[in-house]
């Protein structure tokens with residue numbers, strides 16, 4: 001997996017007025033913006049190139065990836081090396097290539113991924129949805145990259161029966177242990193609880209076979225009138241195997257106020273447990 005797509009074109013209306021001028025991906029989870037967790041996870045999983053699918057009305061996303069060498073130098077002159085390090089670590093490491101592309105219309109996750117098609121490198125392609133912040137000892141995409149043996153792999157987590165209609169839901173052949181992958185017979189986008197094939201929900205981490213792009217070009221609009229990644233993955237079954245990977249960390253839905261707060265609290269507790277708890281103490 002040499003490239004990871006980060007879809008960040010959404011308007012974030014559910015979080016207004018927080019998102020009136022600040023893209024939701026730049027809201028804080030304790031000490032880092034939501035987007036930085038996605039960047040760090042993608043790079044830790046081996047990405048050489050990040051394909052950021054953004055919107056022209058969100059110029060701060062592009063700004064976030066720009067190096068501020070002057071400010072870093074000014075901090076170093078003042079011996080504020082800790083702050084200079086933090087500023088240098090914002091965005092992506094210089095060795096990582098960042099491609100910014102625009103999704104001008106809100107046509108769904110499948111369409112967002114397709115916007116990145118011409119910018120990915122050869123081989124399987126990772127996707128991280130930054131809204132799904134996953135904390136814990138293992139980074140979800142890293143765990144998945146280690147377990148990946150081809151086909152399409154999607155992160156999964158059990159949800160309450162009442163919540164299945166908010167997610168892509170897997171059709172499973174048996175239980176899946178934490179930290180393990182298992183084959184899935186299909187996936188349905190946002191089913192009603194009565195018809196959901198399981199309670200195992202797709203969470204925003206994917207490792208996709210490169211054939212996905214041709215299928216995304218061919219699918220009709222699905223749930224919510226949008227082009228759904230779930231539909232493309234389902235359509236590929238028979239030719240391209242689907243597996244679900246049950247990640248070990250805890251997932252926070254940072255597209256909601258309560259999820260942002262819970263993620264901040266969990267991250268604060270994680271930082272406090274580290275030997276170097278400078279940020280908490282400050």
Ligand code: G1P
Pocket residue numbers: 109129132166167168169189190201202203204228229230
């Ligand atoms: C998207 C996917 C869905 C997945 C979810 C995870 O939905 O379409 O399959 O379960 O992300 O967060 P969205 O939340 O964008 O509606």
